[in-house]
Amino acid sequence: MNSRERVLAALNHQQPDRPPRDLGSTTATGIHPTAYKALKKSLGLSNGFEFLSARALLARVEDSVIEKLGIDLLPIIPGSSGQEPELDQNRAYVDSWGVERRLPQDGGHYLVSRPPFANLSTKSEIAAYSWPTPRDDFSELTEQARHLRETTDKALVLNLDVGFLHQAQFMRGFDLWLMDLAAAPAFAEYYMDRILEIWLADARSMIEAVGSLADVVIYADDIAFQNGPMVSAQMYQALFKPRQKQVFDLLAGSGMKVLYHSCGSISSLLADLVDMGVEAINPVQVSARGMGDTAALKKQWGDHLTFWGGVDTHEVLPRGNPDDVRQEVWCRMDDLSENGGYVLASVHDIQAEVPAENIFAMFQAAEQWRKKG
Secondary structure (H helix, E strand, O other): HHHHHHHHHOOOOOOOOOOOOOOOOOOOEOOOHHHHHHHHHHHOOOOOOOEOOOOOEOOOOHHHHHHHHHHHHOEEEEEEHHHHOOOOOOOOEEEEOEEEEEEEOOOOEEEEEOOOOOOOOOHHHHHHOOOOOOOOOOHHHHHHHHHHHHHOOOOEEEEOOOOOOHHHHHHHHHHHHHHHHHHOHHHHHHHHHHHHEEEHHHHHHHHHHHHHHOOEEEEEEEOOOOOOEEHHHHHHHHHHHHHHHHHHHHHOOOOEEEEEEOOOOHHHHHHHHHOOOOOOOEOOOOOOOOOHHHHHHHHHHHOOEEEEEEEOOOOOOHHHHHHHHHHHHHHHHHHHHOOOOOOEHHHHHHEEOOHHHHHHHHHHHHHHHHHOO
16 A cells, blocks of 8 residues: 555545554644754754744654655645744744734743733624735645645645634633633624634635645644533533534535544544544544543544544653553554554654654554554
């Protein structure tokens, strides 16, 4: 099997020659530049990197690394994602939505430092906001996807913009957004619907630009914390699900496999996600409540969902040793890969503190499992 055949077999719940492997095909399965440069050095490759996402501080995984680790997927993503923002004297910039983000002096990740809706309290103020105009020209994605389809055998993943729920959090501020959901739901619905309208327009244009050239489309929008969903079941049904249904209806008509990313404990929401047409879930956050028993998840949902991720980034990858990583990989592959339905990847992005030997051990273990299996 080539990579694309392997990925499609897994997503169609057919047994591939080995479980597909992902590193860097999405902004939820990527790698921090510090960890990436260390990995390249350990593989005997030259230094340097380009950003896949400058905001998320993720490196673009190069062909030389992809081939050495047996990676099966590649990203399709707007070139603007990799462009570094121009920071002011406070190490901050304002994005196209009007959200100010700041990079702490001691490094780390960009933080939302000024949500533009923080001081707004009426629908008229929201309506008068200077909203971004949806883009209608994504021809760069057409060219990018066509080039990759013609020159590689990898499966291609279309990365849509950060989801509308996340964008609402960025615009309002996470604390005020949560309070609005409880105390002023009509107000929250008003600005979420405006954000969703713009998001859907951009997503539709991106999908039309790529068409059948991509195999998977990813929509990323967290709906859970470590111990459970962000909101009650009743609030999810009333406020989140009808709006997510609009997203998944659009994606279902794209012809691509639908991959949904949400961190946290989403086990109680899997029935809703399957009902809306989700075909694969990421990151399978095994450190979250109800997500660690991957054998049970496979038994209950394996006929409906492909599991994408599962290798623990909370403890094992950053703090374990290569043997710990090997055991973790073998556990997840044993639990999740029977009859397809599994793509090997870390739980969310590999962060700066993860040792290069553990990253290499992850993919080496996948190859060893294949041979011993």
